[in-house]
Amino acid sequence: MGVGGKFWDMLKPYARQEGTEFLRDKKVAVDLSFWIVQHETAIRGACVRNPHIRITFFRTLNLFSKMGAYPVFVLDGDPSPLKSRARIDRFCRANGISLPTNLDQSVAPVKRNATFTKWVAECVELIQLLGMPILRAKGEAEALCGQLNSEGHVDACITADSDAFLFGANCVVKLFNSRSSKPFECYNMPDIEAGLGLKRKQLIAISLLVGNDHDLHGVSGIGIDTSLRFVKCFHEEDVLNELCKFGKQGFVPQSDTKSIPSSTEDLVLVKSPHCSNCGHPGSKNGHVVSACDYCLANSDEACITKMEGFKCECPMCDKYCRIKERKKHEKWQINICQKIFNEKNFPNTEIMDMYLNNNHQVDNDVDVLKLSWKNLQVDALVDFLAYYLNWKPCYARQCILPILSTVFLREKASNPRDDMLLFGQYKFHSIYREKVRYKSPCYVVKWKRDMPNLAVSTESVPFEQSNALPEVETSVSNDELCPSLDDEPDIPEVLIEGGCSFLLSDENSKLVESAFPDEVSRFLRKNENDSFKTPKCNRIQMSITQFYRSSKTRISSNSDEENSAKKSKPLPPDDPDNKRTQSVRRRLNFS
Structure with missing residues (x-):
């Protein structure tokens, strides 16, 4: 997907390894089709019920609650005629069918198949129940993701389509696993510019040469390494115009005057004779009579026998090497220009305009600066998960708790009120202990039912009769609750202490501190006092x-x-x- 060749391999040395805290409090544009296609390919052949809904639910939950990000989901629009033609070409190539020669580029748009369209509609319904904003692109979703990132509406894009860089993306998260403690790959455009010396238009030129999602062929005989070397010969502002000249006129580029100086006297490629013994200018017979000046500079005796791999560094040899290197470079450039000139209808200006266009949103009336993250619809979401994933209501409510607690703490930090309750039933009680989850510090928070007139028995199942967040029934099979794939949820624990039942959830330490600063200070003072009471062991561990x-x-x-x-x-x-x-x-x- 994206630029052809080994484009990602070219960018990988400049990727950063970021942890889960990298996306905290940042707006992130998510290519929804990428999630659906990725997981459908990963579990192909496995007996899993609606995996596209499952992966969308858990990844959204972890991205919003565990990583603390604000996701904005972007949907694909109708494919362009160029993309439709490329799909037909890819289908013919995969099945060994020759592409019809009379196929016009203005072919009717080839829409997604009915099954994939149904999956997208179901995921959109789920995202709306979760309260996340959704935007629809005119064409490709990564195009709108790149535009949102370049204009500063979002801080990063989550997609594996390398076309996002061509559409203006500055930060792309490729390998994303919300359940793993390992860092994920994050590509920043400033790092790519510093490492490869390439900017956006130069990347577009590379995609035109090696092929992309809208033109699978590119230029025959030009790979990623050759295109990278060729594009570096031109400035960013001139590279696309130069490609147009080469494609129409077969123009031969001039030599690089900075690295290879040219003059009229350099046109004569003549190498002066050198001694076969010492390798310096002159004849061997002449050096027998008297040593040459180069050898006398290093020794008082006769000429020194040259060592293996010796290269003469006299002005004539240096001049000869520069002329030879320049002619070799010019010959290589002429060969590349000839391949470009032989390519029919190259370059495609429609593809260039599409990459440089900054209007990829369908609903222009939607102000992306005023995107809102609404509260999720709990009852409707529980029914949705029960219908599509066959989850019990008790388990579905347990999975929803992390996103509910995150919303509660954010609202508490921005507008503190004493009457605020989690899920309308639970009140913040205290901090149970500290914990490190996925290499990030967090607090285990105790939530207590705000029902002072109701005594809870230690022998009864906690919260089961209140239609809130009961424990998972042991009679329910694991496949019905949650298939054993990646992105497993963090199920909240139930603590029975002093005749009362508490719900334990893992929350980010900074978020808890902003919402309940007094409780955090009291917890830290208590831990400090306990550390003073506990005698320290001054013994040194022996071998x-x-x-x-x-x-x-x-x-x-x-x-x-x-x-x-x-x-x-x-x-x-x-x-x-x-x-x-x-x-x-x-x-x-x-x-």
Whole structure:
């Protein structure tokens, strides 16, 4: 997907490894089709119920609650005629069918198949129930993601389509696994510019040469390495115009005047004779009579025999090498220009205009600066998950808790009120303990039912009769609850303490501190006081040799009298130690 060749391999050395805290409090544009296609390919052949809904639900939940990001989902629009023709070409190539020669580029748009369209509609319904904003692109979703990122409406894009860089994206998250503690790959355009020396228009030129989603062929005989070297010869503002000239006129580029100086006298490629013994200018017979100046500079004797791999550095040789290198470079450029000129209808200006266009949104009336993240519809979401994933309501409510608690803490931090309740039923009680989750510090928060007149028995199932967040029933199979794939949820725990039932959830430490600063200060003071009460161990850990030596000395010193008594008094005949060897008795005494 995206630019052809090994485009991602070219960018990978400049990728950053970011952790889960990288996206906290950032707006992120998500290519929804990428999630659906990626997971459908990964679980192909597995018995999983509606995996596209499952992956969308858990990834959205983890992206919003665990990573603290604000996702904006972007949908694909109708494909352009160029994309439709490329799909037909890809289908013919995969099935060994020759592409019809009379196929016009203005072919009617080829829409997605009915199954994929149905999956997208179901995921859109789920996202709306979760309260996340959705935007629809005119064409490709990565085009709108790149535009939102370049205009500063979002901070990053989550997609595996490398076309996002061509549409103006500055930060692209490619490998994304919300459940893994391993860092994910993040590509920043400033790092690519500093490492490869390429900017947006130069990347577009590379895509035209090697092929892309809208033109699978590119230029025959030009790969990613050749295109990278060729594009670097031109400035960003001139590279696309130069490609147009080469495609129409077969124009031969001039040599790089900075690296290869040219003059009229350099046109004559003549190499002066050199001595076969020392390798310096002159003849061998002449150097026998008197050493050359280059050898006299290093020795008072005759000419020095040249070493293996010797290269003369005289002005004439340097000039000869520069002229030879320049001619070689010019010949290589002429060969590339000839391939470009032989390519029919190259370059496609329609593809260039599409990449440089900054109007990829269908609903222009929607102000992306005023995108809102609404509260999720709990009851409708529980029914949705029960229908499509066959989840029990108790389990569905447990999975929803992380996103509910995140929304609650954010609202509490921005507008603190004493009457705020989580899920309308639970009140913040205290911080249970500290924890490190996916290499990020967090607090385990205790939530208590705000029902003072109702006594909860320790023998009853917590919260089950209140239609809130009960424990998972053991009679329900794992496949019905949650298939064992990636992106598994963080199920909240239930703590019964002092005759009361508490719900435990993992929350980001900074978010809890902004919502409940007094509770965090009280928890930290309590931990500090407990650390003072607990005596610290000042002993130094010994090596295993020192430990056994000290243990043997201590044991031997404490049993000197017993050992002396055993040595002075002979063992009785019926004593079992009398039948053991001396080494065995020594080991027993040591232990």
